[in-house]
Amino acid sequence: MSGPVDIVESISGVPVFITHGLDVGTSPNGDIEYHYNFLDYVFGADEQTIFARSYLGDDRADVLLLCARPRHWPLALRALIYLQLRYRELTVLMANGYEPLPKALAKRVEEGVTQFLAASVIDRGGRPA
Numbered sequence: 001m002s003g004p005v006d007i008v009e010s011i012s013g014v015p016v017f018i019t020h021g022l023d024v025g026t027s028p029n030g031d032i033e034y035h036y037n038f039l040d041y042v043f044g045a046d047e048q049t050i051f052a053r054s055y056l057g058d059d060r061a062d063v064l065l066l067c068a069r070p071r072h073w074p075l076a077l078r079a080l081i082y083l084q085l086r087y088r089e090l091t092v093l094m095a096n097g098y099e100p101l102p103k104a105l106a107k108r109v110e111e112g113v114t115q116f117l118a119a120s121v122i123d124r125g126g127r128p129a
Contacts, residue, residue: 017042018039020039021038038056039056040053050076052079052083063083063091080101080105081113081116090106
């Protein structure tokens with residue numbers, strides 16, 4: 001990631017579209033084989049797109065970062081901070097499947113969360129600061 005990102009100014013302006021989805025599959029005899037209840041997040045700006053999915057009842061969001069170019073990283077960082085404010089764990093799609101955020105990126109995200117909360121009237125536990 002290059003250059004500073006003013007999280008306090010930009011987090012509230014994160015371009016996000018959230019949809020609720022439900023996917024149920026049944027066997028030939030009518031038994032439910034799977035039931036997925038999820039939220040999909042699509043972050044986008046200037047031809048940049050970042051997808052995330054969280055299954056309801058789960059404290060994790062799985063993130064697909066489609067922004068390999070450095071100019072896309074400010075949106076990616078803002079999106080990850082936005083998600084980290086809502087979920088305990090973030091995973092990103094890597095070559096071997098979904099894995100925790102790389103340490104350097106996780107540190108940047110946590111710094112952004114801290115900066116955002118310091119400027120907020122509510123702390124992470126939902127109590128007035």
